[in-house]
Amino acid sequence: MSAWECPFCGRLAVFDSIKKKSDSFYVSGDTKFGPLLFESFVAVCPNQDCKEFTYDTRVSTVKLEGGSYKPVELIERWVNRPNGLYKQFPDYVPKPILDDYKEAVLIKNLSPKASATLSRRCLQGMIRHAWDVKPARLVDEIKAIEGQIESSVWKAIDAVRNIGNIGAHMENDINIIVDVDPGEAEMLIGLLELLIQEWYVEKHERQLRIDAITALAAEKKALKQAK
Ligand SMILES: [Zn+2]
Incomplete structure (x- = not known):
């Protein structure tokens, strides 16, 4: 079988x-x-x-x-x-974030610049949703979460921010379409996948483990008191 x-x-x-x-x-x-x-x-x-x-x-x-x-x-x-190109993430990840991510993946080769535009919007959506930041230029929002998030993750975001055209345009309106090559679009997508995993999936799984331990401890305590 x-x-x-x-x-x-x-x-x-x-x-x-x-x-x-x-x-x-x-x-x-x-x-x-x-x-x-x-x-x-x-x-x-x-x-x-x-x-x-x-x-x-x-x-x-x-x-x-x-x-x-x-x-x-x-x-x-x-x-x-499922379309094998993008990763399947659980549906507790907010839909607008997953929608932008999937679309960024699907059009990456056809139009790297459209893909990068969606990725920047997705990145900003995640920063705003997962971390309490004051809406600003994407570059300022990234600066605002330094120290709040794991430093290796922040370094990855900052590294992508420093790449050519993408970097320059994180300082301006995220909706401005800029020329990028497929490699840059791919890098942004890799960053989104890392952040969805870190900020939503791992966080969710960690909470489930905490809840399970807390419930088990409460159960043991109740048993002890019942004796
Ligand atoms: Zn199934």
């Missing part, structure tokens, strides 16, 4: 227990691979709190066997959902 890991909630499920749907079609075209078989698969996560679905497509060479077409050799596979 093979295991299936839900890319949305991270839970493992027995492969046979997930709801699957598939469909296929045969293409008789004279391609360099010969005739082709296209197959689509939908899988539904059995976790009641999740119920997300994945969708992928495969194209293979094909043979006729027992009256039906069977895939022989896989040529290519596309994961349509």
Whole structure:
């Protein structure tokens, strides 16, 4: 029995227990691979709190066997959902932040400058939401959280702030579109991923551990008093 890991909630499920749907079609075209078989698969996560679905497509060479077409050799596979390009973060991360992050990733290659603009807006949104700062220019907001956040994380933000055009324009309106190369856009995205992980995911998990310990201690105390 093979295991299936839900890319949305991270839970493992027995492969046979997930709801699957598939469909296929045969293409008789004279391609360099010969005739082709296209197959689509939908899988539904059995976790009641999740119920997300994945969708992928495969194209293979094909043979006729027992009256039906069977895939022989896989040529290519596309994961349509989730889009494998961006990281899946839990939905307790505020939606506007996740939306800007995802869009910044999706358009990174097509338009690095649009991507960098969204990333700067996302960065500012996170600083304002996670830390109590007075709205100002992004550069001042970054300065304002120095000392409040872990110094290695602040250094990473400051390092990105010092890069070429991105840096210059953090001092101006964040919505001004500036020319950046894909490498710079990528660096901003890496920073967003680091901060979402640090400021939301780790914080949330830490709180869960604290709550669990506090609850356990209260339970032990109650048991002791009941004796
Ligand atoms: Zn799931």
